[in-house]
Amino acid sequence: MIALPDRDPRPPAGQPRRADARRNRERLVEQAKVVFAESGADASLDEIARRAGVASGTLYRHFPTRLDLVEAVLAGQVSGLVRLGRELLTDEDEVEALITWLRAALRHGLTYRGLSAAVLNSALDRDDDPVSAWHAEVFEVGTALLARARRSGAVVADAVAADVLKMVGAIAWAAQDDPAQADRLLTLLVNGLRHP
Amino acid sequence: MIALPDRDPRPPAGQPRRADARRNRERLVEQAKVVFAESGADASLDEIARRAGVASGTLYRHFPTRLDLVEAVLAGQVSGLVRLGRELLTDEDEVEALITWLRAALRHGLTYRGLSAAVLNSALDRDDDPVSAWHAEVFEVGTALLARARRSGAVVADAVAADVLKMVGAIAWAAQDDPAQADRLLTLLVNGLRHP
DNA sequence: CGCTAAAATGAGGCACAGTCCGGTTGGTGG
DNA sequence: CCACCAACCGGACTGTGCCTCATTTTAGCG
Numbered sequence: 001m002i003a004l005p006d007r008d009p010r011p012p013a014g015q016p017r018r019a020d021a022r023r024n025r026e027r028l029v030e031q032a033k034v035v036f037a038e039s040g041a042d043a044s045l046d047e048i049a050r051r052a053g054v055a056s057g058t059l060y061r062h063f064p065t066r067l068d069l070v071e072a073v074l075a076g077q078v079s080g081l082v083r084l085g086r087e088l089l090t091d092e093d094e095v096e097a098l099i100t101w102l103r104a105a106l107r108h109g110l111t112y113r114g115l116s117a118a119v120l121n122s123a124l125d126r127d128d129d130p131v132s133a134w135h136a137e138v139f140e141v142g143t144a145l146l147a148r149a150r151r152s153g154a155v156v157a158d159a160v161a162a163d164v165l166k167m168v169g170a171i172a173w174a175a176q177d178d179p180a181q182a183d184r185l186l187t188l189l190v191n192g193l194r195h196p
Numbered sequence: 197m198i199a200l201p202d203r204d205p206r207p208p209a210g211q212p213r214r215a216d217a218r219r220n221r222e223r224l225v226e227q228a229k230v231v232f233a234e235s236g237a238d239a240s241l242d243e244i245a246r247r248a249g250v251a252s253g254t255l256y257r258h259f260p261t262r263l264d265l266v267e268a269v270l271a272g273q274v275s276g277l278v279r280l281g282r283e284l285l286t287d288e289d290e291v292e293a294l295i296t297w298l299r300a301a302l303r304h305g306l307t308y309r310g311l312s313a314a315v316l317n318s319a320l321d322r323d324d325d326p327v328s329a330w331h332a333e334v335f336e337v338g339t340a341l342l343a344r345a346r347r348s349g350a351v352v353a354d355a356v357a358a359d360v361l362k363m364v365g366a367i368a369w370a371a372q373d374d375p376a377q378a379d380r381l382l383t384l385l386v387n388g389l390r391h392p
Numbered sequence: 393c394g395c396t397a398a399a400a401t402g403a404g405g406c407a408c409a410g411t412c413c414g415g416t417t418g419g420t421g422g
Numbered sequence: 423c424c425a426c427c428a429a430c431c432g433g434a435c436t437g438t439g440c441c442t443c444a445t446t447t448t449a450g451c452g
Binding site for chain 2: 429430
Binding site for chain 3: 433
């Protein structure tokens with residue numbers, strides 16, 4: 001019998017053991033932001049690796065799938081969105097709170113050329129599959145805000161959070177390079193939510 | 197000076213001169229429908245050529261760009277949509293006519309796994325670029341139906357056809373494999389269109 | 393310092409887009 | 423019926439991107 005090292009073999013996610021690994025990871029995310037902003041959600045991963053001064057194998061070691069990289073890119077933004085949502089839950093005007101949050105979600109969806117819209121949508125589909133932790137949080141906050149607005153009576157009763165979020169994602173995708181139009185479309189959505 | 201043949205060198209679009217060419221073109225469109233339905237808008241063109249029993253060069257001869265092939269695939273459907281729209285223009289209930297047509301447009305957007313939704317959206321963007329003739333027709337019919345519904349007073353005044361169509365495309369894209377959700381989202385849109 | 397596990401490298405296999413040229417063929421005029 | 427040629431086709435080829443894996447490098451511990 002050979003004794004295995006009993007130290008936990010798993011490094012915490014997003015925080016590799018060795019210094020060089022941490023460095024490379026950072027550079028990758030950094031360049032990914034640039035390239036995604038330039039070329040949208042289906043930018044070349046090899047290109048990102050190239051710009052980060054790293055071989056492609058290294059990129060795949062840190063981010064096995066494209067989605068993993070995207071998550072890393074969006075992480076900060078998303079947690080901000082969740083935080084805002086929680087704050088808005090204590091806002092006086094329930095409907096206004098919902099609208100404000102939806103607007104923020106739309107802005108978020110528009111970043112990186114509709115990148116996050118694509119992710120949001122694909123994430124909303126397979127809800128069993130643990131695609132990501134933060135998507136569940138977004139969903140939860142959205143549900144809470146919507147429920148509150150509904151209770152106030154100014155929002156139609158049969159609106160479901162999944163639908164509303166999907167719609168925001170759809171708007172972000174469709175109007176990804178026309179923010180003014182995105183705004184108008186969101187207004188249309190909000191109108192549809194109000195009680196007749 | 198050498199006399200050039202004075203016959204018009206351009207065959208009518210979609211109707212090549214030679215019998216084998218016509219045959220191949222048909223088989224390509226036929227198989228394209230199958231493959232697009234299976235794999236969505238970014239299916240492999242090589243695969244389509246393979247299934248049609250034709251070399252890839254032949255595919256590109258008939259359809260220089262992916263969009264050209266897509267147009268050929270959708271042509272019939274789209275003209276049906278336009279025809280329906282024109283008929284609905286004489287319908288008594290202006291709002292109901294609009295809704296019916298939007299529903300048909302959504303159904304159309306859902307075919308071939310959101311293929312046409314993707315096309316519709318990219319087409320709606322560059323309106324100067326002569327992407328396709330039929331897209332202009334769809335837009336025209338949509339505009340007419342919307343204007344009529346607006347005149348009846350039951351639809352908000354500031355709704356623009358470009359926005360509404362974009363929204364339908366967005367819904368089709370987002371809910372491409374959940375027709376029930378697509379329906380609910382369309383209802384949300386229609387709600388937003390109604391006068392408060 | 394050495395040693396080892398962690399990490400990085402980069403060539404290579406595979407799939408797809410799109411181009412191009414040499415060979416083939418449909419159909420027309422004689 | 424046949425010869426001819428423009429129209430057409432095949433398929434090899436280039437380029438790009440995704441992703442894997444055997445090999446080499448290196449950080450950091452003892």
